[in-house]
Amino acid sequence: MATTSTPVTHHGGQHAPHASYLEDPQYRGLMSWLTTVDHKRIGLMYLWSVLTAFLLGGLFALALRLELLTPKEDFMTAETYNKVFTLHGAVMVFLFIIPAIPAALGNFVLPLMLGAKDVAFPRLNLASYYVYMTGAIMALTAILTGGIDTGWTFYTPYSTTTGGAVTLMTFSVFVLGFSSIFTGINFVATVHKLRAPGMGWFDLPLFVWGTYATAIIQVLATPVLAITLLLLAFERMFQIGIFDAKLGGDPVLFQHFFWFYSHPAVYIMILPGMAIISEIIPPFSKKHIFGYRAIAFSSVAIALISFIVWGHHMFTSGQSQLAAVIFSFLTFLVAIPSGIKVFNWVATMYRGSISLDTPMLYAISFLLLFTIGGLTGIFLGALSVDIHLHDTYFIVAHFHYVMMGGTVIAFLAGVHYWWPKMFGRMYNETWARIGCILVFFGFNITFLNQFAMGAKGMPRRYYSYLDQFQGNHIGSTVGSWVLALGLFIAAGVLLASLRKKYDAPDNPWGARTMEWETQSPPITHNFPNNPVMQHGPYDFDAPAVRRES
Amino acid sequence: MSSHTLPAPGDTHGHDAHGHHDPNLQHHFVEMAQQFDTAKLGMWLFLATEILMFGGLFVGFGLQQAKFPEAFKAAHHHLDRNMGALNTVVLLISSFTMVLAVWAAQTGRRKVLITNLILTLACAGTFLVVKYFEYSHKIHDGLLPGKFFHYAQGQPNEYIFFSFYFMMTGLHGSHVVLGMGAITWLLIRAIKGDFGPGYYTPVDLVGLFWHLVDLIWIYLFPLLYLIG
Amino acid sequence: MTSGAHAAGHYDHANDWKLYLGILIALLILTVVTVSAASFDFGSANVIIAVLIATCKATLVALFFMHLRHDSAVNAIIFLSSLLFLSFLLILCLIDIGSRIEPKPANWKGPSPGVIYPADLDKPVAPATGAAPASGTTPATPAAAPAAKH
Structure with missing residues (x-):
């Protein structure tokens, strides 16, 4: 139905359709992909890479859930279980979620939204991809040569004393950090300097605001992770005496350093997700976004506040009570901009003409799931409650509601939303919706059970448990199968569409942002001419967009 | 491309x-x-990442210094203040020649540009030579980081100071080496006549990087050599 | 246009080298100041004095050698925000470490430990009495029990 508002393509002189970036005769063959500096192609390479990582991390998760079906050891020993949950966490965090939205979708969409021909530093962009691949290969090597059983957080003193390939893994994360920094530098510079003529800061689509805030965090937080991991590796190799209490170090200092990066990193993960939702809700409600500036500023506010709340990961780690109280107070501040966003999204939908296409279904799922994840985060930010709930499945459920229910659902929403633009094909809407609904219910079955058993005291990171928790564990495992089925259907629907000929219109959803003004898929240089800003990104009253020719 | x-x-x-x-x-x-x-803009963003990366080390150093003030004080007496001061002067001069190089490119003085790039390289080389003498002295005395520390009359925990000393000056030194590589590349292009008032971006960017290297040493010198 | 490459090129650069030379001399003087200041002991103010002088030098370098004085404000904001966020790391870590209560066994009856010296963490505390190990190694050696912890 949304296609009815597709703008009439201008049949001007040079309309003979340009070859898209996917089959530009100037850039053919494998080498043209491996050496490309085109942000769209780099975005696609990132997309396939992060999806592979998602598949890998997901398979680890399914294995964990299967082991937990019964209270006793089934097919994993305690040690294997430790390694598998570390791999699940590390792969999902460092190889999938952090690069997923900015580096894959952001790379593709951001310059198009700005009306730019490319990101500011195309070669740096390609370098970032290869650095990512190097880090990924190092991580896989670490997995194959001994594994890591520290959890993805590498807490000292365990990580400085345990065996396995921890040193290699920390170097791999060190390298992956640089890939993230390069993307961040690129995006900040692009947003500052490559906007189309006439496009002011408050004409930017909200996706750009979100990725911009993310990029700030990437630039300012990731270097501290790099130096932390370097120190950790040196502590392991040379016993330099910074994190190991036996040598005069302070293990809690490691947690400070680690979370100084990794808490903002949580917002590296969720901010782009929020940004996608801000982008999807208006066209499917056919309404201007409610509270544009509030959403834009709340993105930046989240980015800034995210730097001063990290201590809420350490309430039970031995930091001082004064510090804990300060961090707890600051943590509540983050809830304000997050709440602003949720209310504005709902207000945008209010009395809109809502069409429930797949991206919108995912966006609504996001609203429900992220709200649950966010509210339980407030419980956990309260000191006294956290003492009870820390290191239980309640925490696990909370951050899966934010990371999976928030970021991954938003990522799926974005992939379904921009798929026609990326590949020029429409997917089967019915099956895609079925996939979305299965994902939604499977997710809730999996993790609502974990909330319940966490509140009852089931600790996280154990391969066996007391019989009384088995009911919830069975529910959670069955839920993970439903979730997996939904994801496989979604993947199948999308991949099946690739066998078709190009059938996507330029603007299938009737959106108003600039990426829909070029053809689907876009030409190598994005726009036939340098585009000029003609109307706002959510200006649904403006006359139908006319593609320049 | x-x-x-x-x-x-x-x-x-x-x-x-x-x-x-x-x-x-x-x-x-x-x-x-x-x-x-x-x-x-991109270069400044990169410099911000550098500042935070070194900053993490500075914070770690400061906290450990507050924890073991006596050990750090005793340990810093092993550093040669004169060598450190010499290197400070050398780096400051190299920063000056670098900014002159940028200025020369900006105003189209090719010979001045080439001379100043060479002078900057020479200063950087001097810095590394002095560093080499300092390092070999420490290695000879066994004043080494972590488990390699084997100085006979060492106080407890002095090795933590030397862990930081070697990490901070090592990371800084690797930046000096990287900077020298970049300046050499500039020199080659300057001789080819690539730069002039219309295009001197690389000179300016490498200059910024080089000043940052100087800037970090401005803090390293008093903290390591003078205060301990 | 090619001349557009001057971001700050709206004035004559020809005499800039004099300015740079002046800055270099100022930097060298400050270096002498910081070295000679280090020969006096101001107690805990030592660090503050050294960092203040270093910051003066760094400011000169940033403003003149790195051209921040004439540059677009965005670059200065990036530079300053990196320092701001670094200060978050430092300050919040200091708040924690400065206000920590020493970890010791609940029934510890030994001397008030200051810091339990790391090497002793290896040795068991007698469970019944909470006394320090019989070997007589008291936890605090003079060099290692910093008063700063209290």
């Missing part, structure tokens, strides 16, 4: 509206000023 400055053959179309083709203009920029500002 194949070369750093020349757009690839396919990139030259689409600029006809601007009527000229500066060979240094990349295809996705409209004009040179935009490209210059963007490059500079």
Whole structure:
């Protein structure tokens, strides 16, 4: 139905359709992909890479859930279980979620939204991809040569004393950090300097605001992770005496350093997700976004506040009570901009003409799931409650509601939303919706059970448990199968569409942002001419967009 | 794309509206000023990451220093203040010659540019030579980081100071080496005559990087050599 | 246009080298100041004095050698925000470490430990009495029990 508002393509002189970036005769063959500096192609390479990582991390998760079906050891020993949950966490965090939205979708969409021909530093962009691949290969090597059983957080003193390939893994994360920094530098510079003529800061689509805030965090937080991991590796190799209490170090200092990066990193993960939702809700409600500036500023506010709340990961780690109280107070501040966003999204939908296409279904799922994840985060930010709930499945459920229910659902929403633009094909809407609904219910079955058993005291990171928790564990495992089925259907629907000929219109959803003004898929240089800003990104009253020719 | 400055053959179309083709203009920029500002912004972002990376080390150093003030005080007496001061002066002079190089490129003085780049390289080399003497002295005495520390009369925990000393000066020294590589590259291009008032972006960017290296040493010197 | 490459090129650069030379001399003087200041002991103010002088030098370098004085404000904001966020790391870590209560066994009856010296963490505390190990190694050696912890 949304296609009815597709703008009439201008049949001007040079309309003979340009070859898209996917089959530009100037850039053919494998080498043209491996050496490309085109942000769209780099975005696609990132997309396939992060999806592979998602598949890998997901398979680890399914294995964990299967082991937990019964209270006793089934097919994993305690040690294997430790390694598998570390791999699940590390792969999902460092190889999938952090690069997923900015580096894959952001790379593709951001310059198009700005009306730019490319990101500011195309070669740096390609370098970032290869650095990512190097880090990924190092991580896989670490997995194959001994594994890591520290959890993805590498807490000292365990990580400085345990065996396995921890040193290699920390170097791999060190390298992956640089890939993230390069993307961040690129995006900040692009947003500052490559906007189309006439496009002011408050004409930017909200996706750009979100990725911009993310990029700030990437630039300012990731270097501290790099130096932390370097120190950790040196502590392991040379016993330099910074994190190991036996040598005069302070293990809690490691947690400070680690979370100084990794808490903002949580917002590296969720901010782009929020940004996608801000982008999807208006066209499917056919309404201007409610509270544009509030959403834009709340993105930046989240980015800034995210730097001063990290201590809420350490309430039970031995930091001082004064510090804990300060961090707890600051943590509540983050809830304000997050709440602003949720209310504005709902207000945008209010009395809109809502069409429930797949991206919108995912966006609504996001609203429900992220709200649950966010509210339980407030419980956990309260000191006294956290003492009870820390290191239980309640925490696990909370951050899966934010990371999976928030970021991954938003990522799926974005992939379904921009798929026609990326590949020029429409997917089967019915099956895609079925996939979305299965994902939604499977997710809730999996993790609502974990909330319940966490509140009852089931600790996280154990391969066996007391019989009384088995009911919830069975529910959670069955839920993970439903979730997996939904994801496989979604993947199948999308991949099946690739066998078709190009059938996507330029603007299938009737959106108003600039990426829909070029053809689907876009030409190598994005726009036939340098585009000029003609109307706002959510200006649904403006006359139908006319593609320049 | 194949070369750093020349757009690839396919990139030259689409600029006809601007009527000229500066060979240094990349295809996705409209004009040179935009490209210059963007490059500079990117460099400053990179410098911010450098500051935070070194900053993590400084914070770790400060906290451990507060924890073991006596050990750190005793340990810093093993450092040679004169060598440190000499290196400070050398780096400050190299910063001066570097900024002169930028100025020379800006104002089209090719010979001044080349001379100053060579002088900067010479200063950087001097810095490394002095560092080499300092390091070999420490290695000889066994004043080494972590488990390699074997100085006979060492106080407890002195090795933590030397862990930081070697990490901080080592990371800084690796930046000096990287900077020397970049300056050498500038020198080659300057001799080829690539730079002038119309295009001196690389000189400016390497200059910024070099000043940051200087800036970090400005803090390292008093903290390590003077206060301990 | 090619001359557009001057971001700050609206004035004559020809005499800039004199300015740079002046800055270099100022930097060298400050270096002498910081070295000679280090020969006096101001107690805990030592660090503050050294960092203040270093910051003066760094400011000169940033403003003149790195051209921040004439540069676009965005670059200065990036530079300053990196320092701001670094200060978050430092301050919040200091708040924690400065206000920590020493970890010791609940029934510890030994001397008030200051810091339990790391090497002793290896040795068991007698569970019944909470006394320090019989070997007589008291936890605090003079060099290692910093008063700063209290």
